[in-house]
Amino acid sequence: EALDEGEAFNIIDYSDAVSRFAERPVIKNSERIAQARAYIKSLRANGGTNIHDALVEALNQTPTPQMLPLTIFLTDGVPTSGETRESAIRSSVVAANKHKRRIFSFGVGFDVNAPLLTSVANATRATATFVFPKEDVETKVSQVFRRLSGPVLADPQLATLDAKGAAATHRPRRTGP
Numbered sequence: 001e002a003l004d005e006g007e008a009f010n011i012i013d014y015s016d017a018v019s020r021f022a023e024r025p026v027i028k029n030s031e032r033i034a035q036a037r038a039y040i041k042s043l044r045a046n047g048g049t050n051i052h053d054a055l056v057e058a059l060n061q062t063p064t065p066q067m068l069p070l071t072i073f074l075t076d077g078v079p080t081s082g083e084t085r086e087s088a089i090r091s092s093v094v095a096a097n098k099h100k101r102r103i104f105s106f107g108v109g110f111d112v113n114a115p116l117l118t119s120v121a122n123a124t125r126a127t128a129t130f131v132f133p134k135e136d137v138e139t140k141v142s143q144v145f146r147r148l149s150g151p152v153l154a155d156p157q158l159a160t161l162d163a164k165g166a167a168a169t170h171r172p173r174r175t176g177p
Helices: 030-042 051-060 086-096 114-123 137-148
Strands: 012-014 018-020 070-075 102-108 128-131
Touching: 012 051, 018 051, 051 070, 051 086, 051 102, 070 114, 070 137, 086 114, 102 114, 102 137, 114 128, 128 137
Parallel strands: 070 102, 102 128
Antiparallel strands: 012 018
């Protein structure tokens, strides 16, 4: 709901296996939202928690041109299916992140691996958020969306140029009043 019309999204759900709403991200419009709601309504909790494969699937999604590639990753458990070793999951995230996607992780409840979620978020230049019992998940997700709304610098770079416009190789210093 926090996405603007024309923004891209996908839904990747996971238990023992990983499934997705669409093959690749789709553009938000009223028809896609209705389809996404029906997809979510059809989901049933079963099986384990395959965090590794869910993250790799999210990272393998081809980004939509001219849009910052982000993932909102929610979990209410620790890895119990597929690769469960924290170090291997972290390494896989770094290796698979060829699109420089940012993963904003949300741990819901007390049964989450907070160090894993925090390290995945940090490694992808994002943040980790934890939602405790009796807190509203939607409120916490909305807070992150609000922080991301508006202009966002994806990969800022700073260059120092000399008076002729060429890259300066010396340390910059103030030369005037």
